[in-house]
Amino acid sequence: MTEPSDQIEARHAAKMAKKKAARDRMMETKTGEKGLIIVHTGPGKGKSSSGFGMIMRCIAHKMPCAVVQFIKGAWDTGERTLLTTHFADLCQFHAMGEGFTWETQDRARDIAMAEAGWQKAQDLIRDPEIRMVLLDEINIALRYGYLDAAQVVDFLLTEKPPMTHVVLTGRSAPDALIEAADLVTEMGQVKHPFRAGIKAQAGVEY
Known part of the structure; x- marks a missing residue:
């Protein structure tokens, strides 16, 4: 019935x-409210995309923010074009990388670029007017030893202003960073078109 x-x-x-x-x-x-240390890691797609989504939320709320790209700086990405063209008054964008290490094939240069990116990141994070700083692909720089993970974590814990959010993206986030973070998301991978011979495409990957 x-x-x-x-x-x-x-x-x-x-x-x-x-x-x-x-x-x-x-x-x-x-x-309670506080500035968060946010980590997006894991093998799946969407880590940077999520970070840039949070940057767009900040812009929508008229909150000054900033982006430092550690690896993809040489890429002509959609998010970079959008932010620098339409929202430069609210979001600083610093493309510091020159590509993945297998592309540059110059470890010393990669280290120098990563260190320059981290110096810029520290200046931005210290600025109390900036509410969120996205450190895109910094986890890759940490993974390859271009930056000292202990120093990065110590800075975030001791010098980040209380209400500043910092988002760190990239695969293989170090254990120390995961332990220090307030929010950690691990992106999993179930399927990816790359395995079927599909290249990175505008609007999806960049």
Whole structure:
């Protein structure tokens, strides 16, 4: 026998009311605010995309922000064009990298570029007017030893202004950074078109 629709609706409404009450009680205990250390890592796609999504949210709220790109600086990316063309008044954009290490094939130059990027990042993070700094692909620089992970973590924990958010993206985030972070997301990979012979495409990868 089919249950009457009004009984289904009543049961659903009661279930949702119970959930809302529980949610409201939980939210009453969440009153603090702080600048977060946010890490996007893992083998899956979407780490930089998520970081740039947060930058766009800051811009929408008129919050000054900044981007430092550690690896993809030589790429002509859509996000770089959009931010520098339309939102330069709210978002500083510093492309410091020259490509992945297998492209440059010059470790000393890669290290110098990473160090220059980190110096710029520190200056931006120290500025209390800037509410969010995205360090795009910095985890790659840490992975290859271009930057000292312990020094990066120590700076974030001791010198970052209390209300500044810092987002760090890239595969293989070091354990020390994950431990220090307030929010860590690991992107998993289920399928990727690259494995089927599809190259990186505008609007999807860059």
